[in-house]
Amino acid sequence: MTPQIDRRPWIIISLLAVALLLCIPLSQIIFHINYNYTLTVVAVGGAALGILASVIGCFAVLRHESLLGDALSHAALPGVAIAFLIAGREIFPLLIGAAIASWLGTQFALAITRTTRIKQDTALGIVLTGWFAVGLALLSYIQSRPDASQAGLDKFIFGQAAAMVQRDVEVIAFAALISFVLLALFWKQLKLITFDREFAQANGVNVRGLDLLLSTLLVVTIVVGLQLAGVILMVGLLIAPAVAARQWVHKLGQMVFLSAVFGAFAGGSGAIISGLDVALPTGPLMIVMASIIVFLSLAFAPGRGLIWQKWQQWRTRSDIADNRAANLPRPQSES
């Protein structure tokens, strides 16, 4: 008989999401955090960005494009600076500048890969550092100008939640909504090209079109997240929740949802902590939270976790040492 679909992981993911949501009232009781309007905006924005980034990040991780994500976010900085020089501190020109610089950077890296013997990781490394260096130089120049005090562009490097207004949250939420609708519509095809490109292509799937869709979503995610998470650490919010989720579950859909739960927690809690104290940069706090989840997952996840595997090895070894080999699971037959 065809095996039934196992729905238990979905229940556990839902319970975890509820448990993490309960952290909000708990934090009010234990730490006496006052969720006023400003902090609510910051918290919702951080969580929304965490969800968007971690969902798109699942595809980046599975497609082995983590470094591309890093290059995209670093390459955005000169775009932010140039857009400021042209249009001043308006959010939309800054985001468009970031997107154009990102896109040009990756196209340049791809062109290097195509036309020279340099491999893609190296090409991305060159673009990542080159673009970022130009961005830093331009930022220093902007800071030295008389109107620099109003700019606050250096916040794009590490991210700053306190600067966030409701409009920014709306931009993130809108980007997330559009992204998730597109992912849901093309779910089968995206899964297929992520797992087996050649088979997808042989079956007439428009692989190039879907590549373009995913890379566009990646750029949009990075660009809307820059203000909050910063260019340096944005990639962490993309890949850390996805890596952690992969440790616990073994289906793409479950991985995406668990990653979103982790991302919401890391993004939300990081934004809240930095919203309470302006001196604390938001990006690093979000990534610290995400990294804690990653390390716990790498250590403790059943099956794939290090401690689990060590325990399995130890048990096997002690069984053999005690001459209890009969207790061992039988070697898997091939039939």
Add this chain to the structure above:
Amino acid sequence: MPHHKTPLALEIHDLTVAYQSKPVVWDVDLAVPEGVLLAIVGPNGAGKSTLIKAALGLIPRASGDVEFFGTTYAKARDKVGYVPQRGSVDWDFPTDVLDVVMMGLYGQLGWFKRPGKKERDIAFHALEQVGMQDFAARQISQLSGGQQQRTFLARALVQNAQLYFMDEPFAAVDAVTERAIVTLLQELRAKGKTAIVVHHDLQTVPEYFDQVALLNLQLIASGPVETTFTAENLRQTYGGRVSFLKDGAQVVGMD
């Protein structure tokens, strides 16, 4: 081109593939009638995989054209199944065996429809055909090489194609899997289907296949095994690097 009585499943004309300026497949003409099992053999780097990938349009052709059942690949796509090399994917992808097999049905499902109970049953039946029914719910990261190969074969089976391309299905698999593939090939032929298989083991060619295409950048020879799989043709394909033992009518070679 000799005249064929049976209709052709695949017809390749003057196919050339080049990476940068270096040709890897040179001016190949190949006609495969329906209902045969054809092995493509040749030394490493002879362009065997490249030939089938170029035929399927997965890599660009420098020149030449390819017909499937007398028409273009775009029009005959639902009659063609493809089994890539199992090393071409990341087996740590988060999914289970049944789900991979269902991927073979995505083309028939169309753009937006989700696979359901019917698709799961079709996929499970295909797993039974390759002896993988006990592994349906297993994580693909926990499969052996042979089990990976049989999963890929089941995925091709659900496509219910007329012509199958298989890229090195026998490479580094266990004896059980090898028998399962052979049985499957014979079942396909019994149903009048065609299989074009990139193969590396010369010894099993006469036993497993009806026809053979000997490739080393150029097509050295192609046709029925009895007349084509000769010591002279093999020597031409492999240079001096193959040793032969004439044992009755059978040629035994070593790579």
